[in-house]
Amino acid sequence: MSSLSLSLRGAAREAVDAEVPGLVDHEFASRLVAKDHTLWGRAAEDEAAKRLGWVALFDDSRALLPRLEQLRAELAEEGVTRVVLAGMGGSSLAPEVICATEGVELTVLDSTDPQHVAAVVAEDIDSTVLVVSSKSGSTVETDSQRRIVQQAMTAAGVDPLRRTVVVTDPGSPLAEQSAAEGVRAVFEADATVGGRYSALTAFGLVPSGLAGADVAQLLDDAEEAAGVLAADDATNQGLQLGAAVGGTRPLRDKVVLVDAGSPLVGLGAWIEQLLAESTGKEGTGLLPVLVADGEPELARDADDVLVVQIVDPDAEDGTSVDGDLGDTVASPHVVRTGGSLGAQFVLWEVATAVAGSLLGINPFDQPDVESAKAAARGLLDSPAPQAGDAVVDGAVEIRVSGDAAEAAAATTVSGALEALVGEIPEAGYLAVMAYLDRTSETALEEIRPELAQRAHRPVTFGWGPRFLHSTGQFHKGGPHVGVFLQITSTAAEDVEVPDRPFTLQQLIAAQAAGDAQVLADHGMPVVQLHLTDRAAGLQQILDAVHSPS
Template identity: 75%
Template sequence: MSSLSLTLTGAAREAAENQVPGLLDHEFASRLAAKDHTLWGVEAEDEASKRLGWVDLFEGSRQLLPQITALREELAGEGVTRVVLAGMGGSSLAPEVICATAGVELTVLDSTDPQHVASVIGADIEKTVLVVSSKSGSTVETDSQRRIVQQAMTEAGIDAQSRTVIVTDPGSPLAKSSAEAGVRAVFEADPTVGGRYSALTAFGLVPSGLAGADLESLLDDAEETLAILAEDDADNPGLRLGAAIGGTTPLRNKLVVVDAGSPLLGLGAWIEQLIAESTGKNGTGLLPVIVGDGEPELHRDADDVLTVQIIDVDAEDGTSVDNDVADLVVSSHKVRTGGSLGAQFMLWEVATAVAGALLGINPFDQPDVESAKVAARGMLDAETPESTEAEVDGAVEIRTLGSSALTDADTASLQAALKALLETVRQDGYLAVMAYLDRTSEHELESIRAQLSSLAGRPVTFGWGPRFLHSTGQFHKGGPHIGAFLQITTESEGDVEVPDRPFTLAKLIAAQAAGDAQVLADHGMPVLRVHLQDRQAGLTQLIDTVEAL
């Protein structure tokens, strides 16, 4: 049985009351359910006409379930019980939350950090099936990960093709090459569903089902919820949430997302990608700021911030766990929502479509993601981006680029550089920490997010590179240019070759970081690049320096 809860207060409630009547007049909900591609304006019509398959995907998705179950049983019979998923953005974030919430193990490979990738291929390769998820197969990270894992299998005496499962669009280059190579299975996804709306297509279902998640209940809950979201009704939670996040006046474009005891593990990261990549364009958009459990966020009452609490609607006393975080949430401008995972997937997808219409943008494209990819390709054969001369302090190398407010400042020490960066954070802006490290073994670095937020008095996001490039990276470049950026890179003690490619992972991740930094700087925003010359010593120095501030 699907469950869904939504409560709005303050500016969120006011926005819903102001905007929902107009949405009802336009019959937005029923027209969306009918896949009306004109809802987002003339400029968006072409893209929207190809990207609305997510509103009626249930029959096609259910047809996949017997095939997924049969394949899982086959693999288990061969002793293959570990699922490694190579995919970026929407191809990995939905399976990650589905499996975490279901309590089943899924190894997500969405990094180009050599240390992280080496740890994945160095564990239980004999029990591993590789799921490669990519709409085209051309995503450089996913292609590199596929080559590396398959080579590790071959070196272990395993027929790599028999351990490879492909999820892609029909007729894609990856579908054709995989069929020719004789992989274990090719699952074709609905090509009319964009990556970040693909949670309930083959992209979300295949890796999750192979890992053992309950897919039937997930689809049942989602379909039941969509029936409610398709109604032109003033109480429609999709219309109300979309209006709350996209219709405040002035726009509260920082969404501080708080896990308030939700059993939906990792949902915030999925919401972050869906909203940031869908709305961050044409100089506007919404920036989710994911706050860890128990972290204070002192600026939540700022007039450009809206708090989003993901609650547990099945708490034993029948209420949410609001009281547990009451001392952390000072804002009266809140969205509180909870329920089953399938219900939340549909709620946020509909709300994002609504918010896109209110913001006057196309929620189905991602024009600025490509800019970082192009820059990274250029950096593979180029020198480091234009920046100040490097300063060295202990185990870290410091460079600045972009805004003269930073490049002209004193950055001779790490402490001075961080102070200078904090001084560039605008009163209507934010700071983004972008860490090109190993998110599994170096997660202690995330502690600096809350500390920097307290120092800046503004929202601070934390993203692991390169995965954030497929998420908040779109907002950074396509949204309002109000960000300041702390980029953290490192020397790798070991490297990983990419078979049949003219680069290693160390070179690739360095190019991705340098390319992104250059694009941000070209937009005139301040970028502080901190390079850990000694990985562990530099990491410790950085954390200690932030604490000392």
């Protein structure tokens, strides 16, 4: 299953025909493997020179495996049956898809919602190992999660240091702190690999391996694909996929990702972060839109939409630029890709590097992620009054910010949603951002396809603060054509963060408010729906979408 398949049609094929010959002539693939930091222009050279370790990491990654297997065996002897991963963005998305694909259990803790975090620490804490995964250790979400889980371990009579494994960069503050405290194990990753390119480093391998995934096979498949993708040849699927997603003219910047029978569970969410955070800057970029197979996504025929299907490679016939994709695809502009998980990781990393070059941006920084973090920190230090007077409709408070005059006049949830959909520009999109519990309030995801049908435009859905490390970069750094629906609530029971001057409720509220503030400062419409009664308010929103007045 390690071989890659790729089929392209319509604008994707045209982009390959137009761009790949030039990429081959410029020896893009071999220069990438040689870590040529000049491939993305002069402005990107300093950052690129420090971020290309992902192209040659297999020896270092394999060196981790004996130690990782020994630690897993030791923990099993001690009765550890549960792995909890505290990490955000690139530190959690790859392990999540690796473990889900292999059918092994991994509890990913990438939320600051008190209800979510409380449920995680209430379950089997005496048989849990905590993996703390952060390049620096300064990520506020991960630090808060670490403190809360370790406190719960102490309360349960478990030594938290013996049950904590750390993954971080060499010499980071977290590495130094962990060594001083004497945690069970510290795994250091290559500092020249950025978070979203770190799937095949210790960040992806350690939590997955401890959970029982076959990470050795993952590396074997990835290395096999890497060898193929190093060739300066027109049949190089990495060059082709990068040209297909980043080289359409005019740019089809809404990339609709469809799981079309793929055995790779959740790969779309990993691709979403890689593409959006790598390319969404300087007023351009690629916005992934995750949809279900067979879902009537009415925007697929739009001039700014490209459909990418992730398929079962056993059902494909290999690489074909002229592939017959059948009659089941609504859009004439389609990419189909299949392959093993390790191969797909490498394929999309190469394709993203190619797309960044074609878009003329630096695919290794994330400047606008920091703007939301800074706003959240400011609101934690000095909470500001909520923006605007709220309109109350049942169990929902409605606030509007940014350039959204019609939505500001709405007095009901249905009216606010209708007005916000009406604010979507011709080449725009709607982003739903839910700062709630992504494990128990999943019914909210149902509103995404219904809003898409109503708007006839792409609609994304993100759980906060998780999406801030993913599509959040595109929302702020890409073309300002988005409109935003933010949904928040107050947990019935808050969770204290040990030795910190804030609770989780205060943190998630600051993150939501900071995100809305930055979006509004850019002039983009933001409708905030705050649930004063969590269950009733959630149902009210579902009813408003399912049965608009």
